[in-house]
Amino acid sequence: MSVELPTTLYWENFSTVIDKGRLGTSFINSVLYSSASTIMATLFAALAAYVLSRNPTRLNRFLYFFLIMGIALPINFFTLTKIMQITQLINTKMGMIILYATTQIPFSVFLIYGFIDSVPRELDEAAIIDGCGPVQLFFRIILPLLTPVLVTAGILNFLGVWNDFLLPLYFLNNSTHWPMTLAVYNFFGQYQQSWNLVSADILLTILPVIVIYLVGQRFILSGLSAGAVKG
């Protein structure tokens, strides 16, 4: 093999790859799984972290550590498969979204919990005096002020789900439900010899990631640093 610059550029590799590698369908799936699960998980985590942080009773402190534990623990795929079968969620897109949301919750709760204190309690009191109920208080006052940490958690989680390979490998047999990671893996398996096609596939697969990274790197890098240095 010789290493020289190419003389002709075969742009049609990309259209071949989009067609043969089902990149259209898998792209839509990836977008669906990543956005839906991230919105769900971030919302649920914010609700939980908010209450657990503002009202540190013994029960709430226990619940916080109970939820945080999930950051370290492994998923038991065998029994989880059984549960997915019982709830009829196995091999479905909804099932994937719910699973992804579940895996995001421990880390998101951790991130948001640390940030709640930066929203002054006086705001809560002021709102209560004005006759705010707990739900209104959260959605109208607290949530908007949590935006920085929500964005950081959101982007980190979105990328985590986008890049995930393990969950679809275990739980999705139907190739129409595959996200981009599984599509590119399958394509590689089929077209190993045609390294030019595989490269095109890989390039298209990582393009969205790079775009998100370049646009959101401020949040990603600052979120990482803040969490680590403060912790």
Added chain:
Amino acid sequence: MKLGNRYPLYFVLPALALYVVFFILPSVSGIGFAFTDWNSYRSEVNFVGFENFQKIFSSDETYLNYFSNTFVFTISTSVLKLVLGLALALLLNEGIKRFVHLYRTMIYLPAVLPTLVVALIFKSILNPGTGLLNTFLRGIGADALAKPWLVDPRIALGSVIGVDTWKGVGYIMVILLAGLQTIPREYYEAAEVDGANAWARFWHITLPMLMPAVVVVTVLNVLYGLRVFDIVYALTNGGPGYATEVLSTGIFRAFSQGLYGLGTAITSILFVILIVTGYFVIRLLQRESVRE
């Protein structure tokens, strides 16, 4: 108004419900199933006591390799990522003055890419015959260095460790860099006035003040290493033989072969390892922050 009414417990319910049903419940019931012969070939499930565990820890089987490979991988990548990440962070903090943000973006980039994709790319680069690495080595006359990276059982794990380090070092560097930037300049200046050389400044100022970040980094590295899957599966799928089989890929292998009782037993062992590791790590964290 009572605090509990202002911050109602039912806010925690959605997160808790998902977490318990799809995470805790499987983990706990899984521990129970580890003592059965649950498999995909028969519908009845029988209690078999410690049989699965005996099989896992017997020297006749290959399961012990999963543990040794996982530990070697975890310790190697943790040390490598920490040392290299620290070196890069120091370089970006003290050495290079211009384009620091650009370098940081570039070095962190691999960490954002899907692990699977990085693995596939390196699978090609490390191809013994036509891969970029060996072609380059032969091109500059270093034929002896052109090894069968992913095919030789003796160096396959090392190759996987290398690729994973390349991908992960940026992430560690970013965290350590942030930690470095919190150390006040005055400390260094005072030390220089007192005649401390670069090594002394590093050992007595940088390292102690960086301890919290180092602990965080080590926790992340260890938790990742013990559960690693994507990079191993895509690069070598545990091969050649079982030379690179780690716990997570071994669990997947049991899953594919329908050996559910056995697989759940391995998962439960991993579960215990992680709980114990997590406990010691939290204690270490609290001790380090108290010392501050």
